[in-house]
Amino acid sequence: MIAETICSAVSAAGLGIAAITAYRKRFLSAARIAAYALVPLGLVMTGAVEWLAETAFSPVAWAGFGVLGAAWLLFSSTRAIERRRAGRKETTQAGSPEAVAPAASAPSLGAGQRGTSAGPKAKAGDEDFSDIEAILKKHGI
Numbered sequence: 001m002i003a004e005t006i007c008s009a010v011s012a013a014g015l016g017i018a019a020i021t022a023y024r025k026r027f028l029s030a031a032r033i034a035a036y037a038l039v040p041l042g043l044v045m046t047g048a049v050e051w052l053a054e055t056a057f058s059p060v061a062w063a064g065f066g067v068l069g070a071a072w073l074l075f076s077s078t079r080a081i082e083r084r085r086a087g088r089k090e091t092t093q094a095g096s097p098e099a100v101a102p103a104a105s106a107p108s109l110g111a112g113q114r115g116t117s118a119g120p121k122a123k124a125g126d127e128d129f130s131d132i133e134a135i136l137k138k139h140g141i
Contacts, residue, residue: 003049007040014038 014037022030043049055061 003053004044007044007049011037011039011041 015034018030018034018037021033040049
């Protein structure tokens with residue numbers, strides 16, 4: 001009974017503050033304050049405050065919260081263990097010989113191929129440098 005009275009008083013005070021804020025032409029803030037002020041009144045009207053007051057003084061309810069906490073703790077710890085085990089399996093599988101192809105091919109470009117294809121390009125590059133050297137000598141550099 002006292003909790004309902006306090007919630008109603010808080011709602012009335014909040015609505016009064018919202019009215020003063022709206023009078024000052026701050027309508028967005030006034031609407032937000034009114035929304036917060038109506039929450040305690042809504043909780044009283046739905047019976048949530050009465051249920052909460054009964055729950056706060058009930059040892060059975062607190063034991064139920066303890067059981068829920070233990071269940072959450074078990075669930076989260078088992079999930080953490082599963083994640084660690086899954087991480088270990090992935091790293092051990094990546095390091096196993098099965099992760100690499102049994103007959104890996106040789107590189108597609110061998111040393112002989114590189115030398116033959118680079119021959120004409122190297123000659124063209126030498127000509128370019130000779131032109132540059134001639135220009136530099138001409139200017140005395």
